[in-house]
Amino acid sequence: EEQKQYWLPPMARMEKIGAFGLTEPDHGSDAVALETRAHRVGNDYIINGAKRWIGNASFADVTVIWARDDEGNVGGFLVEKGTPGFNTGIMTGKVAKRAVWQTDITLNDVHVPVGNRLALSRSFKDTALVLTATRSGVAWEAVGHAVAAYEIALTYAKERIQFSKPLASFQIIQNKLAAMLANVTTMQLLCLRLSQLEAEGKMTAAMASLAKMNNARLAREVVADAREMLGGNGILLEYHIARHHADIEAVFTYEGTDTIQSLIVGRELTWMQAFSHR
Numbered sequence: 001e002e003q004k005q006y007w008l009p010p011m012a013r014m015e016k017i018g019a020f021g022l023t024e025p026d027h028g029s030d031a032v033a034l035e036t037r038a039h040r041v042g043n044d045y046i047i048n049g050a051k052r053w054i055g056n057a058s059f060a061d062v063t064v065i066w067a068r069d070d071e072g073n074v075g076g077f078l079v080e081k082g083t084p085g086f087n088t089g090i091m092t093g094k095v096a097k098r099a100v101w102q103t104d105i106t107l108n109d110v111h112v113p114v115g116n117r118l119a120l121s122r123s124f125k126d127t128a129l130v131l132t133a134t135r136s137g138v139a140w141e142a143v144g145h146a147v148a149a150y151e152i153a154l155t156y157a158k159e160r161i162q163f164s165k166p167l168a169s170f171q172i173i174q175n176k177l178a179a180m181l182a183n184v185t186t187m188q189l190l191c192l193r194l195s196q197l198e199a200e201g202k203m204t205a206a207m208a209s210l211a212k213m214n215n216a217r218l219a220r221e222v223v224a225d226a227r228e229m230l231g232g233n234g235i236l237l238e239y240h241i242a243r244h245h246a247d248i249e250a251v252f253t254y255e256g257t258d259t260i261q262s263l264i265v266g267r268e269l270t271w272m273q274a275f276s277h278r
């Protein structure tokens with residue numbers, strides 16, 4: 001509660017920025033096998049390891065570093081900006097989500113007080129609780145990209161004249177627009193229901209994964225159809241659809257790839273785990 005009171009109100013006011021450091025150079029989908037260590041010495045943890053892809057970490061006031069303690073249990077550790085041994089490098093060459101800076105982090109003998117361990121983080125299951133919440137957010141994010149793409153395509157189809165008529169007057173174009181709207185509406189309804197369940201405290205990991213998987217897939221289709229509807233202009237930045245087209249590839253992959261989401265849903269359906277680090 002103390003940690004929440006200290007960090008969350010200023011974060012909500014955007015006075016403080018946070019970052020979430022789970023993925024490592026050698027552990028993406030199998031983050032459960034993360035290798036970053038938090039060794040307890042007196043009243044400190046000493047953290048060593050590396051993280052990759054971490055959004056905002058180059059300037060964040062605090063980064064939650066997920067690391068394994070001496071007992072082998074995973075916990076979240078608050079590492080504040082400027083802590084000696086915490087070094088970041090901005091990843092370059094990224095073609096999607098360019099508004100966010102992804103960061104490589106190295107942690108060399110980073111000392112944090114024991115009080116900086118997130119109080120209820122005692123195993124990777126607690127990390128997974130965070131991912132359930134963020135996957136629900138990414139399902140909504142996919143809706144945002146799809147709605148934007150659909151609206152850009154609809155506007156363009158009404159304005160662009162070919163064969164002396166607006167594109168929107170052709171049957172095949174209308175058919176595509178209708179399919180896009182059907183996908184968008186399906187995504188919105190799924191998200192609405194997921195958020196209702198979340199508000200009631202009933203959202204499970206599989207529900208969040210199902211929504212993230214479904215919406216990222218459908219958004220990818222909608223955005224690709226919209227990009228195509230703009231013809232050559234669809235690859236120009238000024239029409240914005242190219243940006244959504246690139247960004248949706250990142251959405252498809254982060255917070256757990258499409259495949260990993262399907263395996264989480266599959267585990268719930270069959271009670272058999274198709275992925276394991278052992």
Ligand SMILES: Cc1cc2nc3c(=O)[nH]c(=O)nc-3n(C[C@H](O)[C@H](O)[C@H](O)COP(=O)(O)OP(=O)(O)OC[C@H]3O[C@@H](n4cnc5c(N)ncnc54)[C@H](O)[C@@H]3O)c2cc1C
Pocket residue numbers: 020021022023027028029030052053054055096097102250253254255256257258259260274275276
């Ligand atoms: C733009 C962006 C922002 C990100 N931000 C953050 C962040 O802020 N914090 C953070 O911690 N991480 C972040 N990530 C990391 C992201 O969560 C990982 O990229 C993602 O989990 C996939 O890991 P990977 O890239 O290592 O791919 P890999 O795990 O190497 O996967 C490669 C391919 O293999 C497939 N695959 C893997 N395992 C299996 C299996 N068992 N069966 C079948 N197929 C499999 C995957 O589905 C994928 O298609 C970000 C990534 C991106 C691209």
